[in-house]
Amino acid sequence: MYFIVSKILFFFTLPSNLLILLAIAGTVMLFTKRVRAGRVLLVMSMLCIVVFGLSPLSKVLFHVLESRFPPWNASGPAPTGFIILGGAIDPDISAARNEVTLTDAAERLTIMAELARRYPNARIVYTGGNGSLFGGPVEATYATRLLTSFGIPPQRIEIEARSRNTLENAIYTKAMVAPKSDERWVMITSAFHMARAMAAFRGVGFEVEAFPVDWQTGDGHDLLWPFRSFVRGLELVNTVAREFLGLLSYRVSGRSHELFPAPR
DSSP: OHHHHHHHHHHHHSHHHHHHHHHHHHHHHTTSSOHHHHHHHHHHHHHHHHHHHHSTHHHHHHHHHHTSSOOOOOOSSOOSEEEEESOSBOHHHHHHHTSOOBOTTTHHHHTHHHHHHHOTTSEEEEEOOOOSTTOOSOHHHHHHHHHHHTTOOGGGEEEEOOOOSHHHHHHHHHHHHOOOTTOOEEEEEEGGGHHHHHHHHHHTTOOOEEEEEOOOSOSSTTTTSOOSSHHHHHHHHHHHHHHHHHHHHHHHTTSOSOSSOOOO
8 A cells, every 4th residue: 555655646746747737727717717816936947947957957866866875885795696687677668678678777787797896705685576556577687698698697686676766766675585694795776766665675774775876966066056957956856855855754664763764
């Protein structure tokens, strides 16, 4: 039930969707007795589209998410294993074309070509099913195909294919790998997603180290430059909203003890 409700709520609370719905409502109201209210809604929605689409605001907020966890520190004992969160593969297009089709989060998977060679004894776990409300092809199936193409032996690759979201990634992966207190597990996901992923894993009592990848902002010097298109600005603000709303829902529902996890 949590999965279904969260998917529906996220659709209606994403800034771009919400602003378009407000603009539609305002347009409809222009043809009723509530003309003034309709104008107000239209002006508000257009102003917000301009602010979120062109101003640096969404980029600054995105940078806050990406900067929460620093790059992984490889010092210390070799990791017991690496956990790769799903989201790097589009399972529906992969199934339709019979080819592994990567998303813009491809670094979650491609980094393993190097890590598998550097740590030949580390376990490699990919967690990801299909996040659609209506189900579909399983992402993890195609992850196996890609990882073996890197030269990684199939017997090293462990697949968790039931999870539909980050919370289920944490629940099912912990149950599958049964981590021990003296083991060192490293979780790989996009930098902007790391805080919510850590909240989910810590919430189920699975202590992992953060290995952020897929950086989309620089060192901060370019944050005040406006976007070149509305699409990119709205895309980032959608991602920011989804991550912070997810963190809030975890905290309110008791699935996490932290509102905005930080390195320990």
